[in-house]
Amino acid sequence: MSRFVRTGDRGDRRFRFGEAEDSVPSSSHHGYQNDAGHSRGRGRGGRRGRGRGGHPAGLTGKEIGLYYREKSLQKEQKAHYFSLEPMVEGTVKALLTRLKTPYVQESDSPDDEYDYFNDKYNHIKDSQFKRKFLDIVSGSIQQNLSRALLMSSKLRKNAEIDTQLVNDFMVDCDRANYKQMSASRSKLPVYEMKEEILDLVQNNQIVVISGETGCGKTTQVVQYILDREIVRGRGTTTKIVCTQPRRISAISVAERVAAERAEPLSKSVGYQIRLEKVMCRDYASILFCTTGLLLQYMQSDPALRDFSHIILDEIHERNTESDFIITLLKQVIPKRPDLKVILMSATLNADSFAHYYDNCPILHIPGVTYPVKEFYLEDVLEFTRFKFPPAQKLPENYKRHLKKFKDMQEKVNSFEAFIEPAVREMEAQGTYRPYVTNELRNPNSEVLSLDLIRELLLWITATREIGAILVFLPGIMDISKLHQSLLECGKFPSRSFRIYPLHSRLPTVDQKQIFIPSCTYRKIILATSIAETSITIEDIVYVIDCGRTKLTRFDITKNLGTLEPEWISLANAKQRKGRVGRVRQGEVFKLYTKAREMTFDQYPTPEILRTPLEQVILQAKILQLGSVEVFLGSLMDPPEERAIHLALEHLRTLNALDSNERLTPLGYHLAKLPLDPRTGKMILWASIFSCVEPVFAIAASLTFKDAFYCPLGREEEANRAKLDLGMGHYSDHIALAEAIRLYERALRSGNAGRFCSENFLSSNTLRLLVDMKRQFARHLYEMKFLESEDPGDERSNRNSHNLAMVKAIICAGLFPNIATVKQHGNFPKLKTAEHGPVAIHPSSINARAKSFPSPFITYFLKQKSTAIHLHDTTCVNEAALIFASPNSSIRAEGKRSLIVLNKSTSFLCKPETAGLIQELKEEMDKLLEHKITHPGTIKEQSQEDTVIRAIIALISDDDASVDLDIGRYRRTDY
Structure with a gap:
């Protein structure tokens, strides 16, 4: 070593x-x-x-x-x-001297169609990869659509099957449970407009259907269309795909629709989300899926030949995938005149979608069945007599010239200017008592108060009929704190209450618990905005809306992501209100004033305007959509040029795009993988350097979610368990890989339950992550990078034991996400070149480290919340950085040489060492280019294997666990 x-x-x-x-x-x-x-x-x-x-x-x-x-x-x-x-230097030298012959690179004779690209890529021998790659980089969406239209579709007319489908449908309609469901469905507002909807869809290729939350559009419109097509003998040429913005929505709506049709999932109704699917038949059916899944379908079939109807539901949420598909369909529709497109939206911005589609017809469906009463903060204060803590006052001698003081004073002045006119009007009208208006004047009345929510819950349970309560909170931390508060106060005993958290990090099997109706107890659901759309929890009678949500935003001026609470939009408020009034009269308690609601935006900022664009650009390139600026400029709300340029720059740094904005071979592979470009690069390099098991596990966790959870009151135990799994390598990523490795071992021995319990791990999440590893292996096997679909295959894991190599590959995927560490007394301080001082997020095992074995930390995400935090961190050495840097250079610096990785990081070394590094980097670059353009596994004792052995010799470090108290890192066999 x-x-x-x-x-x-x-x-x-x-x-x-x-x-x-x-x-x-x-x-x-x-x-x-x-x-x-x-x-x-x-x-x-x-x-x-x-x-x-x-x-x-x-x-x-x-x-x-x-x-x-x-x-x-x-x-x-x-x-x-x-x-x-x-x-080590001698080993690397000896290995490099064996590399006497260059890689064999065969040229192709020029082909008219690929003239320019053959010039550029004539070193790639003719292969299936080359043909596909050149098709993508030299083609266009129009050519691709024309080719796709020549392909056969699964939707083929079959008169015999159509007759059978009609007969089966008539039999189903006579069944008692179907009739019972039909009676319930007929009470929905959408039922009154059934024929109007069907006629509009039949006579128009594109239709916008808007409706109030709870009108039934999500579950009913798809069924109306399918039933009519079956009855009219067109079942074999009908397959409807309906997209949902969230995984839980796709599953719950599919299950609801199947139940209404009195049949199990997999017959005429199915769903597909990442890692989970229950597929329906290929005809006379409805497939519910996430929007991202539909985009994946379009990679292989841009003309969507296997679908007759595309329904994009909840499009008012304006997520990136929805906006992308809406724009892309404008190019598909002229080529598929038989394809029907239905856009379904809340009422607030439905007109803008109709306008975008050349003023296509729009149909509005009226609202909920039962009335919903609304209360605002002023009402809640009158009910509960709650008092906010006094507003903080700065001492008289406080330095008033400081920015902190000025910011606080500005907030106070802004609040007073806003609230005073509203309070005076209340006082003039005498609508609220003085103790209410006095509290409204307190600036803390607009700060999220979990104590107020607890008091309101107690008031509801004491004064209102039994019924489930849904509480909307900004984030997971707020859910955790309120949950703990409710348990500790002793007024919500388990015999009378069930308290459920609901957020995106919960496995879908746990999310399903919220749908179980309450009988002898009152159900309280603490949820993020995930509960806003397409989820019908039948027994919800009361909603508490805190009026805030956490939105990811990307500050293009600072090149920094943020995740901070902010006021919701009117569209969000309407969706939250719509969670009640489905089966009985409901009430909504808004923890903001009526005056504050009048300042809300009409609807949320489209996601594409507030997130990085790398994945969007790769999707555009693999779909052959031409110039990124032109395509993104055709969106309903085009992103800023600066955001586009930042994303293009990052993709060029990754070597995913060339200087002409064309996909490189690496970019082609990254675009094909259902992953963030950084994690995509990790798994490609893992296959080349034969450390598949740990890196695939890490990539799965970063792509989906990590499996660790932190039970209330047991935070220290949970942190210690995660630290144990890190084995002293100062790496969240190693801890994730070790958790999955030991889970798979425990599964084989039948001890998975005990292992998960002792290590505070979600078995359902781990199961999904193991499935993701297999999916990655299948992808790379089909791409010829692996010899087996099994991620545990020995040939794919020759170097999996070498954690220094694993960390170097992590660093290569995440580069240039590097922070430097400097010791200040007994505590390390971190900073990044772009944003100066930063902190490691408390959930990281490195957050409590008092020193590090190297002054460099690589991280997955840098995000501003209460501070600028680094998420998912790993301590890496200098050699890993040299290995990871795609554009390093070497220059003379007096008697020494300087290895320059980027503007902020460089290393001095002896000229002999620099020469060796330069030679090895050149060989590594040749190896990577060769393997990317000639997918295939690396054979032992080959020239490629020699380069890899030299790289491993450079990177491997047997001093990774300095100052490690071995007794703390127990490993248990499960």
Whole structure:
């Protein structure tokens, strides 16, 4: 194994090359002790050879500041020194000398259709990959649609089957349970407009149907269409796909529709979401799926030949996939005049969709069956007599010139200007008592109060008839805190209440618990905005709406994601209100004033305007949609040019796009994978470097969700269990991989339940992650990167035990997401080049580390909430960074050489070491290009294998667990 020997390592180790002359300060291991990140003492201070005499003569004012800033940056940049042990250097040299012959690269004779691209890719030998790749990079959506239309469809007219379908339908209609369901369905508002809907769909290719929440459009319109097509003898040429914005919606709606048809799932109704599916038959059927799944269908069949009707439901939510499909369908529709497209929306912005489709017909369905009464914060305060904590007042001697004071004062002034006119009107009309208006003047009345929600729940349970209560909260942390508060107050005993959390991180099997009707107890559901759409919980009678939601936003000026609570839109409020009034009269308690509601936006900001665009761009490229700016400019709400340029820049850094905005071979593979480009790159490299099991597990967790959960009151135990699984590698990613590895072992021995319980892991999530690993293996086997569909195949895991290699691949996927660590006293401080000081998110096992074995942390996500947090972190060494950097360079720096990874990271080293690194990087780049363009597995003892062995020799580090208390990291056999 190799070790990177650093000044400041334990004991008296020194650099092996020119110990006295070339010792250079390092911030590695425990050698970074002072505030500037430099060790103190002889040969370590970073100041040797530099005087303390000031700036050069002639500089004035700002120039002096700039001089010292540049000097500080240079000093910091040169604080890292990279070196290898002689044995490692000898091993790498010996392996590289074996590489005497270049890779065999066969040329093709030029073909008129691919002239330009054959010029560029003539080193790729003719293969199935090359033909597919050139088809994509040289083709267009119009050509692709024309080809797709020549393909046969599964929807073929069969008179005999059509007759049988009619007969079966008539028999079903006479069944008692079907009649009972039909009677219930006929009470929905949409039933009155059944014939009008069907005629409109029959006579128009595109229709917009808007309706109030609870009118029945989601479950009924699809059935009306299917039933008419069957009765008219067109069942074999009918298959309806209906998209839902969320997984739980797709499942719950499919189950509801199947129940209304008095049949099991898999007959005429099915669903498909990521990792879960119950497929229906290929004709006379309805398939519910997520919007992203429909986009995947369009990759293989852009003309959607296997569907007769496309229904896009809940499009007012404006998620990225919905907007993408709405735009893409404008190109498909002229080529498929037989295809029917139905857009279903809430009422608030339905007109904009009709306008986008050239003023297509729009039909409005009236609202809910039962009346819903609304109460606002002023009413809630009158009911509960709740008092908010007094507003914080700054001391008289507080420094009022500080930004913090100015920001607080601005918020107070803004609130007072907003609330005072509304309160005066209440007082003038005498509608509310003084204790209510006094509380409304308190700025804390607009701060989320879990205590107020608890008091309101107690008031409802004491004064209202039994019925389930749905509470909308901004995020998972708020759900957790309220849940704990309700349990600890002792007023919600389990014999009388059932309290359920509902959020996206729950496995779908746990989410389904909320649909079980309550009989002898009152059900309280604490939910995020996931409960807003397409979910009918029959016994919900009361809704408490906090008026806030957490939205992911991308600040293009700072290149930073944020996740912060903000006021909802009127559309959100309407959806939340619509959760009641389905089966009986309901009540909604809004924890904001009527005056505040008047300031809400009409509907949410479209997701495509507030998130990064990398995946959207890759989807556009694989679908051959031409210039990204032109395509994205044709959306209903085009994103800003700056956001597009940032995404293009990131994809070029990943080498997914070339300088002409065309897919590279790597980009082609990444676009084909149902993954974020970064995790896609990880699994491709894992297949090349034979460490499939751990990297696939990590990629699955980052793509879907990690399996760890944190029970209320047992946070320390849960944190310790996760830390144990990290095995001292300072890596959330290693902990995720180890959790899945041990879970699979426990499954084989029949101890999976005990393992999950002891380690605070969700068995359902782990099961789905194991399925994802198999899906990845299947994808890469079909792409020829693996020899087996089994992710556990020995040939795919020759290096899976080498966790230094695993961490290097993680780093390669996440690069340039790197933070540097500097020791400040007993605590490490982190910063990134773009945003300065950052913090590791509390859920990370690295959040409590007092020191790190290397001054570099790679991370999956940087997001601003209460602070700028790094999520899913791994401590990596210098060699991993050199391996991960796609565009590193080497230049002379006096008697030494400088390896430059990017603007903020570089390493000094001896010229001999730099030459070796450069040669190995060139060989690695050739290897990666060859494997990406010639998919195939790597054989042992081959030239490719030699390069990989040299890379492993460079990267492997047997000192990854310094200062590790082995007793803490117990491994139990399950």
